[in-house]
Amino acid sequence: MNEKMMTVKEYADQQHVSRQSVNSKINRHKEELKNHICTENGKKVLDRFAQEFLKPTKGNVLLINKNADLEKSLAIEKSESKQNKALAESQENMAKSFGYELKIKNKVFQDYVRIMKEMEKCIIEQNAVIAQKDERIAELTAKAVAFENFAERLDKLFALFEDNANIGIVQKVASGLFGKK
Numbered sequence: 001m002n003e004k005m006m007t008v009k010e011y012a013d014q015q016h017v018s019r020q021s022v023n024s025k026i027n028r029h030k031e032e033l034k035n036h037i038c039t040e041n042g043k044k045v046l047d048r049f050a051q052e053f054l055k056p057t058k059g060n061v062l063l064i065n066k067n068a069d070l071e072k073s074l075a076i077e078k079s080e081s082k083q084n085k086a087l088a089e090s091q092e093n094m095a096k097s098f099g100y101e102l103k104i105k106n107k108v109f110q111d112y113v114r115i116m117k118e119m120e121k122c123i124i125e126q127n128a129v130i131a132q133k134d135e136r137i138a139e140l141t142a143k144a145v146a147f148e149n150f151a152e153r154l155d156k157l158f159a160l161f162e163d164n165a166n167i168g169i170v171q172k173v174a175s176g177l178f179g180k181k
Contacts, residue, residue, distance in 0.1 A: 008043070008045075008046065011046055011051060015054075016065075016067050017056065017067075026054070
């Protein structure tokens with residue numbers, strides 16, 4: 001018989017009614033139920049007869065069933081709401097994380113832009129130095145070409161002097177060109 005016994009709370013949950021309504025019905029029908037309700041561990045316990053006696057009337061069954069359906073719907077909605085809240089929190093955290101990453105990437109990007117500007121400045125300065133050196137190379141090349149032309153003419157002049165065998169004139173020309181010896 002113990003396995004058929006049920007507490008008021010268990011019975012109310014099973015029947016989808018409030019404990020208060022079960023206790024009210026028990027109080028209204030004390031005499032009929034007095035040998036079918038006992039107390040164990042401070043809780044009212046109903047035997048099989050009391051459980052059958054306390055069952056809702058047919059008129060109330062529709063309301064109870066509707067109430068049970070609403071409770072199930074509410075439980076489902078609560079569960080979905082909890083899941084949606086968790087999902088929203090997760091997405092909010094993800095958005096915060098993306099915002100933080102974006103902030104870091106923007107800083108890195110700004111650092112790269114600064115570095116690129118510094119490199120561009122260095123390149124411009126190097127190009128200016130290269131242009132100056134190119135001008136100096138062109139200048140020295142022109143002087144080298146002029147020197148080659150001068151050396152060529154000088155060789156022709158010495159050849160002319162040798163042909164004429166006038167060493168004194170050659171010495172005078174050479175000392176005029178290269179200084180006195």
